[in-house]
Amino acid sequence: MLFDTHTHLDAPQFDEDREEVIARALEQGVSKMINIGFNRETIPSTMKLAETYDFIYAAVGWHPQDAITMQPGDLEWIEQLCAHEKVVAIGEIGLDYYWDTSPKEVQHRVFREQIQLAKHLNMPISIHNRDAHEDVVRILREEHAEQIGGVMHCFSGSWEIAKECLDLGFYISFGGPITFKNARVPKEVLAKVPNDRFLIETDSPYLTPHPYRGKRNESGYVRLVAEAAAEIKGMELEQIAKITMENAHECFRLG
Template sequence: MDLFDTHTHLDAPQFDEDREEVIARAVESGVTRMINIGFNRETIPSTMKLAETYDFIYAAVGWHPVDAITMQEGDLEWIASLCSHKKVVAIGEIGLDYYWDTSPKDVQHRVLRSQIGLARELNMPIVIHNRDAHEDMIKILREEKASEVGGVMHSFSGSWETAKMVLGMGFHVSFGGPITFKNAKQPKEVLAQVPLDRLLIETDAPYLTPHPFRGKRNESAHVRLVAEAAAQIKGITVEEMVAITTQNALERFNIR
């Protein structure tokens, strides 16, 4: 297997006791590449450390909407400076989150717009976090001309109508553990319609653990379960799904 976990948080405190073992299990399970996400003042440095320690771990850096209110003057410049690092492949995860009431909407909008602008300036793809904010997300992506750089809609939870709009802007759509859940009807229906050349898989570890481990800590080794579920939904072999999604990720993140 040549699996690519395009979105993980290996620096999360849930892995403090056994991080090296978790990474080793992923490699043993056929995961050949991972993108770790640095999304605030604490996780950006730890993400960079992981990317510099492991050849097969890449980094995305950005400011998460939940933490938008903590972004200070100079942080955008910090992100920009890190984007020249050879292991940084995207700006993210950035976006909107209307579920957790931690940052005012206007602050989230400002922080998102500034980071899309930076991505356009640096010609970097973006990784989008979108929770309960579909209408505003589409509006901002269009107004800020995000189609010029494209990116990934991480852990997609929207409708097929929303998916069509982001696909029309050149984005890839990524799915994780929820497509393995018995009652997760919408993600499965959307995945079934997303073109194979725009499809990515991820874990979002330690969150969104797939069946049959739901309720336990997620880890990157479980991306294989996501690949198996996606292959079944698409009616292709697991090997085909792995080859397609890995090639899509390599192209999307300009990894050679």
């Protein structure tokens, strides 16, 4: 059974066939999913999904692209939601230097505030990192994020960056890019990450794996990610499913 540790099933791309998409995921052996609520609009829809389906969990936080929209009351809102039994992480949080939507200093402040909240609540965090590897690791170190750990969502950095994240107690998560023929670096990183420290995800509806690249991604396609991971790791699909399920339970403290 597979665990899609990062998906956006509440995205508008699924408005016409959301139930069918979820059903197809179950048919592909995806028994658990974590949906991500990352701003004022997606947190309520994420919570609704988690309360509707017993196999869907929630992560709630403020995305770095939306950092400039965060108000003081929003951090209190996230804290309140973290008491819900289906909320398993604060995220996705972090830094994004690709999209010029929030000033870096605002992203840094919002990132730090959410790490501090996670430490206060003893919750793992889900990290979004785009073109900001050094600053993400530096802030995680300065805020002593090793006290709570979490996951580097859809990791795109080098093995050197991955080692620093592993040293901080984080899991490294891989998605559709490891199925791309020209994706040398994520494949090399996955090959080196210890078997007890990696996860799989889709980030659907984005980052669709081969052979559906360019089309809408779905949680069911995490099976393709698992198959690619099995080839890279020299394992059977069933081994990858078992390992990543156990790792996800450990990372998100699901017992």
